Amino acid sequence: MRIDLAGRTALVTGSTQGIGAAIAAGLARSGARVGVNGRDEQRVGEAVARLATEVPGGSFVPVAADVASEEGARQALEALPQVDILVNNLGIFGSADPLDISDDEWRRYFEVNVLAAVRLIRQYLPGMTERGRGRILNIASDSAIVIPAEMIHYGMSKTALLAVGRGFAKEAAGTGVTVNSVIAGPTHTGGVEDFVYELVDRDLPWDEAQREFMREHRPQSLLQRLIEPEEIAHMVVYLSSDQASATTGGALRVDGGYVDSILP
Numbered sequence: 001m002r003i004d005l006a007g008r009t010a011l012v013t014g015s016t017q018g019i020g021a022a023i024a025a026g027l028a029r030s031g032a033r034v035g036v037n038g039r040d041e042q043r044v045g046e047a048v049a050r051l052a053t054e055v056p057g058g059s060f061v062p063v064a065a066d067v068a069s070e071e072g073a074r075q076a077l078e079a080l081p082q083v084d085i086l087v088n089n090l091g092i093f094g095s096a097d098p099l100d101i102s103d104d105e106w107r108r109y110f111e112v113n114v115l116a117a118v119r120l121i122r123q124y125l126p127g128m129t130e131r132g133r134g135r136i137l138n139i140a141s142d143s144a145i146v147i148p149a150e151m152i153h154y155g156m157s158k159t160a161l162l163a164v165g166r167g168f169a170k171e172a173a174g175t176g177v178t179v180n181s182v183i184a185g186p187t188h189t190g191g192v193e194d195f196v197y198e199l200v201d202r203d204l205p206w207d208e209a210q211r212e213f214m215r216e217h218r219p220q221s222l223l224q225r226l227i228e229p230e231e232i233a234h235m236v237v238y239l240s241s242d243q244a245s246a247t248t249g250g251a252l253r254v255d256g257g258y259v260d261s262i263l264p
């Protein structure tokens with residue numbers, strides 16, 4: 001299968017690092033012009049420079065904006081007035097005692113992980129339906145389904161994001177625009193190595209360390225290793241392609257079998 005996204009413009013929120021950066025690289029490799037987003041102009045500039053080295057000939061547009069705010073969504077629109085592929089990747093996470101999470105923190109998780117995506121969908125969906133084609137992807141998490149007791153606020157936001165995806169897919173029914181969620185599982189992003197080495201023998205080489213970590217602390221994973229950001233990106237690139245035209249309203253898993261269910 002050859003995926004050709006030439007002539008398409010994508011916006012990947014939260015793409016200065018981690019899964020977002022891998023998605024930006026993957027879309028650019030398939031020919032899309034990609035908006036790289038983060039809150040800080042300098043960090044966005046550095047990410048664009050890194051991505052340009054990683055994907056020679058790739059086309060990247062810096063989009064420095066806090067897209068969790070109305071103002072930030074407007075700034076994104078100024079930088080990229082027309083978007084064919086919107087990837088709502090931005091997401092914050094952290095653990096907290098469920099009884100200690102404040103109202104403000106609940107609201108912050110909803111604002112950043114859910115409302116930011118809704119706002120951008122509202123902003124870009126009408127243009128997509130007018131043109132009769134478009135792709136919207138929301139990056140959810142295994143925590144949307146397997147709610148961790150120490151991350152209820154995060155789980156709630158990701159479950160809500162699945163609902164948002166399903167609902168907007170109905171809104172876009174019959175237009176040529178598809179809306180899907182990607183359920184990412186435990187992924188090898190920045191900071192994760194330190195976290196792993198806090199829990200397993202520091203002398204183990206990375207490959208063995210992560211396998212031990214998964215066996216001991218994430219035994220539900222059938223993959224028994226962390227997922228690489230590129231593996232999430234492959235699914236996003238596929239769902240962004242013309243070939244994925246019959247997949248909409250879905251939640252597709254790249255979770256290494258972490259969620260113990262046959263249905264997605």
Ligand SMILES: NC(=O)c1ccc[n+]([C@@H]2O[C@H](COP(=O)([O-])OP(=O)(O)OC[C@H]3O[C@@H](n4cnc5c(N)ncnc54)[C@H](OP(=O)(O)O)[C@@H]3O)[C@@H](O)[C@H]2O)c1
Nearest residue numbers: 014015016017018019038039066067068090091141184187
């Ligand atoms: N990592 C995992 O194991 C895992 C598992 C399942 C699902 N996920 C989901 O995958 C997505 C990406 O996770 P990740 O681990 O790759 O994230 P990450 O490494 O923490 O990166 C977050 C990105 O978001 C940007 N960002 C943060 N707040 C922003 C805002 N208000 N406006 C614009 N950009 C903002 C950051 O850029 P600046 O700091 O430069 O602004 C950064 O580029 C999230 O939705 C997460 O919930 C992750």
